[in-house]
Amino acid sequence: MSDKPRSPIESGCPDAFQYMHPVMRKNYGAWKYHEHPKPGVLRHVAYSGDEIWTVRVGTQRILDIFSLRKICDIGDEFADGYIHFTIRSNVEYMVSDASKVEPLIKAITDAGFIVGGTQNSVAMMSHTQGWLHCDIPGTDASGVVKSMMDELIDEFRNADMPNRVHITTSCCQINCGGQGDIAINIQHTKPPKINHDLVSNVCERPTVVARCPVAAIRPAMVNGKPTLEVDEKKCICCGACFPPCPPMQINDAEHSKLAVWVGGNHSNARSKPTFQKLVAAGIPNNPPRWPEATAIVKQILKAYKADAKDWERMNDWIERIGWPRFFEKTGLPFTKYHIDNWRGARNSLNASTHIRF
């Protein structure tokens, strides 16, 4: 080995065109319309008359090299050697010839992957790192997703919901999983337990104090050592102090719970984009299958499927029927914790006599 370290080539984001299916390259910016011939399959037609068939595939997302090669083998044999990934980590194979679609689907299914996730399906859940490789998670991510997708596989495969349903998971309140029609997020219910012996070695105290959204942290001395203390009455158990100061242990086997939020929608279609709203909490963080959380998700999906009109996303549906009806139809309890008290909260209160009976 040479002693002189190698300097990086700062090439940044690679050009996509070298990796793009030739039919997509040729018709770049000149697509005319698409159809949804069956769940998991899209047919896009270009102004040139060219067409491309896409088959969308759900995987385990955490891919071992064997599975990655299997995905490539299918791409080589049936799909011209090109692969596109959706933002929800689905694999997409593209073929220009309709007759290749069925053999492709057969090869995918034989290999154990799942065709679906298009249009009005329950899309692949987006997931984060969890216990597998994050440093602050209160729960796992991949295991939650695997457990729920096992139960929602028909909704993924069949595309028979009123509109698409994006489900996300997040293993801390930072919420890397982001907004979703349904979001399953960790919710801590007890203040951090502080290991005072470690704070002074590990934490930059002013940074940690500044991180708290409710100013509940103050410097303190314990056993003659500089440390931090938390005003437990003020603390909202958000966990924001934990990443900069791991001795402020927020994760707790018993008291870190799951909460479910609904109605986050990134699209501008019909209404403006919306943030998700709390509907259920106190759900046990129960590996390896998280059955309580899955049951609530299914309860919400069932009510949505039965009652929403075509093209209504979760937020559109709730906007039409109102929140009282949402709680009625899903059977979920409405509690004092559903009433917001964060900044801007008054905007979420009903300043009218619009009441649903």
Next chain:
Amino acid sequence: MAKKIYETPMLDVLEEGPWPSFISGIKKLRDEHPDERIQNVTSSLLGQLEHSYETRKGYWKGGTVSVFGYGGGIIPRFSEVASAFPESKEFHTIRVQPPAGNHYTTAMLRQLGDSWEKWGSGLQTFHGQTGNIMFIGTDTENTQHFFDEINEYGWDLGGAGPCVRTAMSCVGASRCEMSNCNEHGIHRHLVNNFTDDVHRPALPYKFKFKVSGCPNDCQNAIERADMAVIGTWRDEMKVDQEAIKAYMGTKGRQYINDNVITRCPTNALTLNDDDTLTVDNHNCVRCMHCLNVLPKALHPGDDKGVTILIGGKRTLKIGDMMGTVVIPFKKLETEEDYESLVELAEEIIDFWAENGLEHERCGEMIERIGLVNFLEGVDFDLEVDPNMVSNPRQSSYIRMDGWDDEAVKWFERKQEAANA
């Protein structure tokens, strides 16, 4: 030495059921991979993960690891239970920037997979929520080797820490008829102008670019990006009346009424007695709903461009924020248009770098100082526009002694636009 196999009764449960199992994949690496190093690392990883499942706690801690010349891009992971699970005691994640729009050849995927098999655990994800390829699990030394190898054939690290992060763009023009811009081009123009800021974290906090080709915003740009670039058009929507009639034939009048006409948020659609459709383009807010339901009949117009929104982010620390409009419409056709987009990004980042507090996202800074101070502070022609607000001011507590001058400016701008 024979590898140690840990009991994993809880993880084993995740091998059951119809959805592909990541646990089966990791076990296959442990049991069948020819390289003993990978067998050992993945075996140990399974041991630690089972321990997490049993105790409901995570056991990774962060640290400092980087490659020579860069300050970010590696997510260091050191095990807190290394004595019990020593083979995966260092298990760093490497963030690599994907090609714009996430297109790959199988040949390239294989090459990347081969490199990671050589230097890492054999586990990877396409992609993380920020958009990076995540190569999961290697030690500090092999981090450098892996990076050196893939960097030679065209791959670079993404951002981590207070820096410009990896950008994302929707599939857009490469396969979507709704596209109004060259998403992949915008993506690369923006993020590749900031490679220094990607690799050397020195900003108040993270800064993300996301590009969507139309207001469907498949990329979640408004909710998740500090700078969202969203394709749109300002002339008339294209209506293929023959295709409308065909939809009427297959779907029926009531379906079109219930699912298209009455669902337009601004009542901009009329279905005429002769089965043609009229669009009130002046009141259409480009929400995309009717185009989504009738993709064969309705298309964006020809005068395409982008809307730019600034300041989207999630909860930490003052609450969720959507990006809000700072440029209602910008043409992106010529090289100069692109240069001016990049200049806008530079000026915004400069202003924020100077005025943002530590750990304050751009949107939080705007919340603190007010949108007008932001528009005036950024060294770019950002003129106030009623498209920037849901409604005008509600509070009368404001000093307005500059009113006359501002009103004059408005009329001058109107005049200029009319003359242009």
